[in-house]
Amino acid sequence: xxxFTKKSKAGANINTGSLPDIIFMLLFFFMVTTKMRDTSIMVxxxxxxxxxxxxxxxxxxxxxxYVGKPKEANKFGQEPRVQVNDVFINTNQIPQxxxxxxxxxxxxxxxxxxxxxxxxxxxxxxxxxxxxLQLREANALKLNYSSNKRVEQAGI
Amino acid sequence: xxxxxxxxxxxINAGSMADIAFLLLIFFLVTTTIGADKGINMLLPPKxxxxxxxxxxxxxxxxxxVIVNSKNQLLVEDEPMAIDNLRSEAKKFLANxxxxxxxxxxxxxxxxxxxxxxxxxxxxYLRVLDELSAAYNELRAEKLGITIEQYLDLxxxxxxxxxxxxxxxxxxxRRLSEAEPTSVGQ
Numbered sequence: 001x002x003x004f005t006k007k008s009k010a011g012a013n014i015n016t017g018s019l020p021d022i023i024f025m026l027l028f029f030f031m032v033t034t035k036m037r038d039t040s041i042m043v044x045x046x047x048x049x050x051x052x053x054x055x056x057x058x059x060x061x062x063x064x065x066y067v068g069k070p071k072e073a074n075k076f077g078q079e080p081r082v083q084v085n086d087v088f089i090n091t092n093q094i095p096q097x098x099x100x101x102x103x104x105x106x107x108x109x110x111x112x113x114x115x116x117x118x119x120x121x122x123x124x125x126x127x128x129x130x131x132x133l134q135l136r137e138a139n140a141l142k143l144n145y146s147s148n149k150r151v152e153q154a155g156i
Numbered sequence: 157x158x159x160x161x162x163x164x165x166x167x168i169n170a171g172s173m174a175d176i177a178f179l180l181l182i183f184f185l186v187t188t189t190i191g192a193d194k195g196i197n198m199l200l201p202p203k204x205x206x207x208x209x210x211x212x213x214x215x216x217x218x219x220x221x222v223i224v225n226s227k228n229q230l231l232v233e234d235e236p237m238a239i240d241n242l243r244s245e246a247k248k249f250l251a252n253x254x255x256x257x258x259x260x261x262x263x264x265x266x267x268x269x270x271x272x273x274x275x276x277x278x279x280x281y282l283r284v285l286d287e288l289s290a291a292y293n294e295l296r297a298e299k300l301g302i303t304i305e306q307y308l309d310l311x312x313x314x315x316x317x318x319x320x321x322x323x324x325x326x327x328x329x330r331r332l333s334e335a336e337p338t339s340v341g342q
């Protein structure tokens with residue numbers, strides 16, 4: 001009987017030995033499912049919503065074009081601009097950009113390039129038409145108008 | 157005499173391991189984006205070939221004209237229309253099969269022509285495109301006897317599902333052309 005020592009009630013240690021494992025698991029999950037943010041977007045991006053969404057299968061074939069009003073209006077003006085890879089470009093520079101993007105891909109896949117258009121809701125079609133005309137010039141014909149899923153409002 | 161020290165494995169303090177892992181986790185959360193490249197696919201026509209003049213003759217009844225002006229108003233087959241009715245009208249037109257003399261002869265011959273203005277808002281344009289795609293997809297889904305949600309979930313990697321999609325696309329080919337925009341609202 002005398003061998004038993006009194007258990008101390010205060011400060012019962014919880015074993016945190018497996019905490020790093022859990023966090024590492026979360027970390028790996030995020031590393032696998034996400035992709036690096038490679039550009040800082042300098043235009044407003046309020047992506048429109050639609051219902052008939054299709055996904056691009058091969059992520060490696062996608063290049064992005066951002067269109068919208070510049071966030072820093074006092075520096076770059078109010079008019080919508082086209083942004084690729086961290087810089088604003090004029091629409092007539094798009095064929096050059098497409099060529100650069102195509103050069104990054106293996107030769108067999110160059111003509112299969114997808115252009116993902118990330119366009120702000122309130123942009124007028126004028127600038128987008130110019131972009132599309134230049135993309136036709138550059139022979140990059142597959143477009144994806146990036147949009148989010150619209151949630152149908154029932155009963156309204 | 158001094159006690160012999162126990163030189164067995166000394167315990168490494170792993171208490172800060174969680175902190176390090178947290179730090180890494182937060183770093184990745186901040187620098188990455190969840191990549192969802194979803195949207196509406198569109199195929200542009202190839203570059204104009206100046207040497208070969210294109211002269212396509214289409215019967216007027218086979219063309220479904222949709223015009224959006226610079227005030228974002230819709231004109232469908234020469235009549236103003238609310239955007240909510242566009243899907244059902246387009247479906248009616250495409251699935252006509254020669255019944256109504258003002259509508260298409262067959263889904264294979266029907267063409268949807270979309271014309272915008274330079275002043276049209278992108279949001280409205282995409283909404284119109286979405287409704288027109290929805291009309292095609294709903295008809296295809298009906299043909300296959302499934303709901304539109306099921307149709308959109310079909311996986312082209314699966315052989316059987318791919319075959320279904322190909323069949324539906326053959327019955328209702330997407331023939332959507334975009335006309336050169338007007339420039340009223342520039």
